[in-house]
Amino acid sequence: MMELSKIKSHLGPLSYILIMAVLGVPIWWRTTEVYRALLPYDAIDALSDIEYVTQxxxxxxxxxxxxxxxxxxxxxxxxxxxxxxxxxxxxxxxxxxxxxxxxxxxxxxxxxxxxxxxxxxxxxxxxxxxxxxxxxxxxxxxxxxxxxxxxxxxxxxxxxxxxxxxxxxxxxxxxxxRLWETPSSPASSPTSASLLRKKSTGKIDVQLSLLVPEPEYVVASWDIKGAVHKYLDPFLSRFPLHVPVNSQVIYLTSLNIPGGEEGQGPLEVKAEDLALALNSVESLLSSQSSSSPALNLIIYIPPVHRTPLTVRGSKNNSFLIPSWGGVYIYNYNLPGDKMIKYPTSLELDMELVSKIWVGQLRSLLGVQVVDERKSLALNPRGLRDWELDYQLRYRAGENIVEVRRTLESLSRLLHQIPNIVITEDIARRVEMSLNKLRMSVSYLKEGRITEAHSASQSSLQQAEAAFFDPSLLSLLYFPDDQKYAIYVPYFLPVGLPILLSIKSIIKAIKTKPKEE
Structure with a gap:
């Protein structure tokens, strides 16, 4: 009778321990674990074997x-x-x-x-x-x-x-x-052409700006819609990128050119000084709402007291800023011209301006400069067929290299921080990126450069979408020690009696043989 009462006294703690072990702990573990969908880590690691693609x-x-x-x-x-x-x-x-x-x-x-x-x-x-x-x-x-x-x-x-x-x-x-060289290799040092060139995942915005610092003296007008349709669209439509064009006119804003405020008359400046002077108006130029990289093409009409304004060493009075854009100084009052009465109306020669824009875009988008003596005059489309082929090849290879770097960085990040959530959407994007990458490599080996570029572009877009997915940051700032700090106050009051009960049960089991 005495043994039966002792057994009954231990049934309550035993059942509570059993419920906690079978239901409580698994449910708590399941509800607090970080969900991590399976990623093809082996396939990502295998990307390092792609040293180059034979085309x-x-x-x-x-x-x-x-x-x-x-x-x-x-x-x-x-x-x-x-x-x-x-x-x-x-x-x-x-x-x-x-x-x-x-x-x-x-x-x-x-x-x-x-x-x-x-x-x-x-x-x-x-x-x-x-x-x-x-x-x-x-x-x-x-x-x-x-x-x-x-x-x-x-x-x-x-x-x-x-x-x-x-x-x-x-x-x-x-x-x-050079494209396939590793960043640490001496041969991978950037060239002047590569520094000029703007990188993109498939879309680049072009912002056309007309700066008129003194509209009270010079009333400037431009047929920007007609110029874009006639001169820029034939070039941009052939280029293997989506390039939307926006335009704006900015009044009462001048460039703070060193030495430009003092004195009057013609002024010759270096391109470096003009590039620094653009810092004062750069905030006004960044008016696009797109998250895509942008190129700025600026026409600047000099103030009345500093015209003509010329760029030292430039044949067409323009200059480029690597990976940012280009500037063209539009002089309307040249030496030898008749005296101008102010205010004056100025209608820009958009054919001249557009030809300069096309030349600047060719350099900024990575089209090679060819010696005029070794090539025919450039056609009105602004892009030769073999130049387009080179762009497709180069940008396909560039996208493949960038996809490899992006997915390898994502893999290292997910291994180093185990509490980052990996959703099924991220896993799907990674799989799609890898599939498109394989297709691009296969197309390049077959010589199908148009399909190769399209596949590589899709691969890079999916890889970057996975890498920058906002869900990766959901538990990034909730490490394990904070998890313990939150749950210990809940489990300690419940767990302490259970531990004491387990101790008493073990003690009862040990004392039973002695009594016998």
Missing amino acids: KVNIILITPDAQGVHSRGPEVQKLLNSQLYDLSLNVRAPSERESKVLESAVSLGDVDEEIGKGLAGSVPGAVVLLEAPRVLLVSPSSLVAGNYRTIYFTSATPSQQIAAMLMDTVLGEQQMS
Whole structure:
């Protein structure tokens, strides 16, 4: 009877301990754990194995030599050695129609429009090497890049020069190799062109601003809508980015140019001084509400007492600020002009301004500068077909490198901080980013540069969306020690009696054998 009463006295604590162990602790653990969806960490780690991507390039050599001794093809083939490009060379003689056009053409521009436009017009990434009559080129051994995907040479042009223009200018092998270098490598040091260039995940805003510091003297007007439609849209619509254009006119705001306030008359300043002077108006220029990176293109009309204002060393009175934008000083009162009576009306020459804008955008968006003697005059679209191909290749590779860095940074962050929440949406974005990355690499190897760029852009957008997801910060500032500090006051009053009960039960079990 005595033993039965002792057993009953311990049933209550035992049942309470059982309920806490079976239900209480699991429920508490489940409700307080940080949810972390599974991520493909192995696939992210494998991205470090992508040192570079070998891109397929189809090259067509058209030369009458193909019907004779056939020496030009093997010479060029031997010189086309590259680690970054899988170069496939096909050699053929010009067709009957092509021969007639070459014989009757007055200029190389006519050949480019009649033949070059159709040779590889529908094959992005392909390059054509076309032998032209010597009379069409400046010198017998000269070499000229066309506006489409054709390089023109003569029978006297050395094969080494042909291969050099193909690899260095059209395919941009040196710039492409720097892209794949690690940041710590000496070869990865940025060049002047890369410093100018603006990076983007697929969208860049362009802000066009007209600064009129003295509207009481100069009443300026500009046909900005017509200029954008006629001159900028043909260039921006071909570029592999989404580039919305905004415009604004800012009055009563002048640049604080060193030495510009003292004295009067013509003034020549350095581009560095003008770049510093822009700091005073930069807050007025950043009026776009988009989170995308922006480029600012400014037209500045100098004050009356400091006109003409010229930029030292500039042929067109403009200058660039790396990764920020460009400025053009629009002088309306030049030496030798008739005396102007103020106030005066000024209608801007938008054709002149737009040509300067296109040139500035080409530099700011990373289009290579080509020697005028080695290329045909730029077409009205502002972008040659082979320049567009290079942009697709380079930006696809740049996106792949950026995706690798972003996902590797995300993986390290999630390993280092275990209480970051990983939602299913983040996991889905990471998976999509990896899939698009694989597609982009596969497309580049096949030479499908348009699809490769599109896939790489989607991959980068998904990777950055995952990395900057706001849900990652939900428990970032709630570490484990704070969790214990919150729950201990709740569990200690309940847990202390349970611990004492467990102690008494253990003591009763130990004393039972002694009594026997």
